[in-house]
Amino acid sequence: MDLTAQQRSERNARLLRLATYASVSVAVALIILKAVVWFMSGSVSLLASLIDSVMDAGASVINLVAVAYALTPADKGHRFGHGKAEALAGLAQSVFVAGSAILVLHQGIDHLRNPRPLDAAWFGVAVMLTSIVATLLLLSFQRHVIRHTGSTAIRADALHYRSDLMMNASIIAALVLAHYGIPQADALFGIGIALLIGFSALQIGRDAVQILMDHELPDEVRKEALTLARAIPGVVDVHDLRTRESGQQWFMQLHLELPGDLLLKDAHELGEQVRHAIERRFPQADVLVHKDPV
Structure with missing residues (x-):
C-alpha cells in the first residue's frame, strides 16, 4: 500500500531516530568490551579498534543530535528546512575518523620499532568476533533506513561501520599471528587499519562537502x-x-x-x-x- 507524504515523513523520522539510537548503543557496548581486553593484552591493533569505537560513539552522538535537528520542520529563519545538519554531522564524523587514524598510525609505528609481547590474545579474538556480529546486525538495519530515507548522516555512519568489518577481521589475524610468535604482525595490521580509517575519513568528508556546496543530484x-x-x-x-x-x-x-x-x-x-x-x-x-x- 502506498503511503501518503505525511505517513512517509513520519516513518522516515522514526527510522532515523532508531538508527541513531542503535548506532550509539552498539558503539558504547563495544567500547566497554574492547577496553577491558586491550588492558589485558596491550595489543596495538586492538587499541586501534578501541579508538575507532570511541570515534564511532562520538560520531554517532553527533548524528543523533544532527538528525533530531534536521527533522525539525522549516521555519521563518530556515525556509528550506534544516536538512543540511546531516551533512554537517557527516563532516564532523570525517574529522573524528581522521583523528583516530593519526593516533592509531602513531601507535603502530611505535610498536613496530619496539615489539612487545602480546597477552590474552584469544580474549581479543572473542571480542572481535562479537564486534563483527554486532556490526553486521547494525549495518543490516542501517541499509534498511538508508533505502527508505537516503539519509546522508546514516550513510556516512554505515560507511565507517563497513570499514570496521575489514578492520575486525584483520585484527583477528594479527592477534593469532602475534600469539604464534610474530609480534610485528600486530603493529603492521594496526598501521594498515590506520590507513584504511584515513581513507574512510576522506570519503565521508567529500560526500558531506558536496552536499554543503549544493552539488547537483546524480x-x-x-x-x-x-x-x-x-x-x-x-x-x-x-x-x-x-x-x-x-x-x-x-x-x-x-x-x-x-x-x-x-x-x-x-x-x-x-x-x-x-x-x-x-x-x-x-x-x-x-x-x-x-x-x-x-
Whole structure:
C-alpha cells in the first residue's frame, strides 16, 4: 500500500531516530568490551579498534543530535528546512575518523620499532568476533533506513561501520599471528587499519562537502526528471534544471517552454502536471516550475 507524504515523513523520522539510537548503543557496548581486553593484552591493533569505537560513539552522538535537528520542520529563519545538519554531522564524523587514524598510525609505528609481547590474545579474538556480529546486525538495519530515507548522516555512519568489518577481521589475524610468535604482525595490521580509517575519513568528508556546496543530484536523476517533464502533452521543451540535496529533501527548479498564446490558467495547469509527475517519481523532491512563453 502506498503511503501518503505525511505517513512517509513520519516513518522516515522514526527510522532515523532508531538508527541513531542503535548506532550509539552498539558503539558504547563495544567500547566497554574492547577496553577491558586491550588492558589485558596491550595489543596495538586492538587499541586501534578501541579508538575507532570511541570515534564511532562520538560520531554517532553527533548524528543523533544532527538528525533530531534536521527533522525539525522549516521555519521563518530556515525556509528550506534544516536538512543540511546531516551533512554537517557527516563532516564532523570525517574529522573524528581522521583523528583516530593519526593516533592509531602513531601507535603502530611505535610498536613496530619496539615489539612487545602480546597477552590474552584469544580474549581479543572473542571480542572481535562479537564486534563483527554486532556490526553486521547494525549495518543490516542501517541499509534498511538508508533505502527508505537516503539519509546522508546514516550513510556516512554505515560507511565507517563497513570499514570496521575489514578492520575486525584483520585484527583477528594479527592477534593469532602475534600469539604464534610474530609480534610485528600486530603493529603492521594496526598501521594498515590506520590507513584504511584515513581513507574512510576522506570519503565521508567529500560526500558531506558536496552536499554543503549544493552539488547537483546524480545525472540519472536529472535526466529522468527532464524526461518526465517533456513527456507532458503541451510542453514544448525544458531548460535550466537546477537541483540540490538537503538531508532527506531534494530541491528541483526548472523552466518549462510553453506556447506563447496559452492562457495563464492552462499554463499553470501544465506546470502542475509536470510538478506532480516528478514528485510522484521522487517523493522526497520539492519541485518549483517556471513557465516561459515560446
